[in-house]
Amino acid sequence: MKLAHVALWTCDLDAAAAFWQRHFGATVGAPYRSQRRPGFVSRFAVLPGDTVRVELMTGPWLHGPAGDERPGWDHLALSLGSTEAVDALAERCRAEGALVSPPRHTGDGFYEAVLAMPDGTRIEITA
Numbered sequence: 001m002k003l004a005h006v007a008l009w010t011c012d013l014d015a016a017a018a019f020w021q022r023h024f025g026a027t028v029g030a031p032y033r034s035q036r037r038p039g040f041v042s043r044f045a046v047l048p049g050d051t052v053r054v055e056l057m058t059g060p061w062l063h064g065p066a067g068d069e070r071p072g073w074d075h076l077a078l079s080l081g082s083t084e085a086v087d088a089l090a091e092r093c094r095a096e097g098a099l100v101s102p103p104r105h106t107g108d109g110f111y112e113a114v115l116a117m118p119d120g121t122r123i124e125i126t127a
Helices: 013-024 083-096
Strands: 002-009 041-046 053-058 072-079 099-105 111-116 122-126
Touching (some): 013 053, 083 099, 083 111, 083 122
Parallel strands (some): 002 053, 072 122
Antiparallel strands (some): 111 122
């Protein structure tokens, strides 16, 4: 198991990408626009060494009244190494009431499920 990425919400995706490039030497990927969630756009900033990734995310809802999603850290993602491992852990978490989103293939090429800790903090598990 390894840390796959950490994610944060930002109101200005381009400024955040430039910040990570300028101050940390990150290579920032092209924007991904979700077809499933209109307005959601993200970019991955890969730090030197190609092992640490920061997912920069934005959406129009960040500019409105405070809700569940606001600027700042959102989740971390753990790579379990296989779809079978994701499915098994997701099923255990479903039985305990900790599964937020079942396993699925995302539009940006991941196989993931989303879990919640008892306090609601989200953790993505990926293949």
